[in-house]
Amino acid sequence: MTDLETMVRTELGIDGRSYYLAQGQDLDGLKSRIEHAARASGGFVDFTVVGNRSVSVLISSSSRVVFSIETVQYDPRDTGDEDAPYGGLFDV
Numbered sequence: 001m002t003d004l005e006t007m008v009r010t011e012l013g014i015d016g017r018s019y020y021l022a023q024g025q026d027l028d029g030l031k032s033r034i035e036h037a038a039r040a041s042g043g044f045v046d047f048t049v050v051g052n053r054s055v056s057v058l059i060s061s062s063s064r065v066v067f068s069i070e071t072v073q074y075d076p077r078d079t080g081d082e083d084a085p086y087g088g089l090f091d092v
Contacts, residue, residue: 005074012047013066014057022048024080027067034059048080051087 010021012030021027030047037043037059046056059065077086 006071007074007078009050009070009072011068011070013064013068014059015064019047019055019057020050022050022052022080023078024048031067034063034065038063048082050075050078052078052080052082052085054082 007023010025010027012019012021021030025047030045033045037045038061042058042060044056045059046054049055077084
């Protein structure tokens with residue numbers, strides 16, 4: 001049996017759609033920004049997802065938001081650096 005390196009991955013569900021957050025995201029800060037947008041009658045909240053890509057989601061008082069955390073196999077590409085995206089349509 002081989003020892004695998006692992007890391008923590010956070011899944012953010014918003015209105016039934018899942019986003020896997022890139023490493024290095026400030027979860028407390030993200031939660032605070034989501035709460036602020038919901039209380040302010042809506043607003044866009046930005047975050048970085050796996051693949052080092054930026055996402056902007058409109059949050060309102062009726063948005064359903066769920067955070068879940070799991071341990072996954074380590075991926076050295078998952079740095080949260082939006083200047084070094086990976087995955088998607090153009091990767092070979």
